[in-house]
Structures are given as structure tokens and as C-alpha cells.
Amino acid sequence: MGRFYWFLLFIAAAIATHAAYVLYYPGYNFDSKLEATVGVESRNRMILLTPAQVGKLFPAYATSDIVAMCRYELSQGPMQLSAKLPRGYWTFSIFTVKGRQVYSLTDAQAGESNFTVDLLQAPDLIAQLKGALDEGGDAEAINEVGWKVETPDSRGIAVIWVPVADPIFRSATLNAVRNSKCERKS
């Protein structure tokens, strides 16, 4: 019986450590590594990444591609992200700090080259239950559904990726991406 107890304790400690490492450590590590690469000033603003930063952060993109990124922080309130991009292939993605992609938009899905997305933190379980019990809570929530993204984590990144098909269009594309916005929603 004694040995079984120690074995149970071993299993519980192993499961707790495994889950904590997989679910929390990479996210913490990621945020600090991101900050080291793009700087402290990158919080809540859209920044255009240099080719060196693209090569270091994005295994799926070429360094010649145009990439803009916003490290959002939603604890102070919702953010609004907007862009007007040139015609052609582009993607807009939102990731949590744990690397989970919560939103994806491409030029084909958007049907137009400009978009505005409201980004807010999803209510926790207690707030959800309270909202469901309040009269009209669900109806109000449904009316607001649209270009609105709820993310389970208060921190993460939003990424605009525009692969340049022809170097002739690079400067115009850079200017368009540079004008994209990531700001606190008023």
C-alpha cells in the first residue's frame, strides 16, 4: 500500500510538471524572446519587421516578404487592427502568446483589400455564466458578432504577411503595410 502511494505521488508530480511545461513555459519563453528580437517598444503598435527579424521569427516566410507585427496586450481593454493592403495575396493572422492561431484572414476570404478587426479578450467562465443568466446577454453578443475576434489570452501577436510577387511593387506594398494600425479601441 505504501509503495502504491509513492507511485501515485510520482505520477501526479509527473503529470503536473508535464502539463505546466507544455501549457505555460513555452508561452512565457516566447514573449521574452519576441521582445528581445523586436524591442520593448513593440507592444500595442504595428511594426514593420526587418528581413533579419523575419528570418529569426517566421520559419514559414521568406526574408524578402513584407511582414508587420503587433504584440497586443488586452488587459487594458480591446484593440483595433486595421490595414489597407494592395491587391494580391496577403494573410492576416492572430496568435495567442502560447502559439495558438485564433484568427486567419486572406485576401480571398476578405474579398477586398482593407479590413478592420476588433480584438478583445474572451470573458472567463464566471463572466460567461453571468452573461448567460443576464436577460438579453446572448442576443447582445450575437448582434456584435462580425469582424470581432475574442482570444483566450490577454497577450499575443497579430501578423500581416504580404509576399511580394514582383520587386517593382515592393515600395508601394511597404508603404501600404507601414500604414496599418494596431491601437487601443476608443
Added chain:
Amino acid sequence: MRGFLHMLFAIIAGVAAGWISAVSMIENYGFEAAPGQAQWKERRNASDHPAAPYAFGYFINQGKVPPPLTSRHFVRTTDEDGNQIRNNCLYEVSGPMPAARRWSMAVTGSDGIAATLGAGEAVYEADGRLRVFLSAQPVPGNRLTLPPSGTPLISLTIHDPQDTTKPLTLPGIKMVRC
């Protein structure tokens, strides 16, 4: 006293086992060989895939952003013969690229910094096929520079593939000379 030592040992051993299993699974779990092209391994990071938290962890632990869900990401460290790609040899990546809106290829070394080539920069053969050389030395044509140290990791990302139901045809990697 003896009971306390047993408890302490069980907890320390459990923490070590949990930590080692987490690191190992983040590194290895969720890689699947591409159908018909076993040298290419695909990292499955779809949110509904059981390996998703480990796949996210694999990228973000290295301070990298996971490939978007609209893309498919393949990696390999070996040539067609199954030999590890070496920094001092010349390799040729050739073959048809799958129909997709875009592709990008990269070689990453031990420092984590990648040499990349995008579909928009590549020069194609007259028949539309692609040839890319992997080499530390300059060569004519498309080239990805092999890193000076560490095992080179070759990655290929196919963005928005046209047919998501069929296996993708991926190019092969042959050694030219050493």
C-alpha cells in the same frame, strides 16, 4: 524521516519525468512523414490535432511564430538517400512544386537564423521546374546558403495549397558533390 525521504524522492522523480517527457514530446511528437516522400516530415499544428500544444511549443520554445493554419509546413535534415545533409557538400533541390498560391523554402543552422527563398524570387527552368542549390559556396542559379555549423534543417512551406484532399508532391534533395 524515512517516509519524508520517500515522498521527496517520489516528487523529485515525478518532476524530472514530467519535464523530460514534455521536452521530448515538444521536440518529436506531431511530425508525420509526407505520403510517398518519407524524408519530408510535416508538422501538424491544426488546433484540433492532438499534437497541437506540442506543435505550438516546438516553434514558440525557439522564439519562432508557428506557420499559419492556411499553410502546410515540411522539414527534413536528410537527402534522398537518407544521409544527413552536410555543410560542406553541394545539394540540388529539384522537382515540381505543388499547386499553391505561394511557397517558401529555408535552411536553418544551429544559430536559428535562416537563409530563405520565396516563390517570387526564384528563377524557374524553361519547363517550369524548379532547381535550388544548397551550398556554402556561391553557385549560379537559385541558392540557399548552408550554415557554417550545426545540422542544416531544410523547411518548405506551401501556402494555401489548391487541393487539400490529395497528398502534395514535394521536390527531392540530391547530393551533387562533396
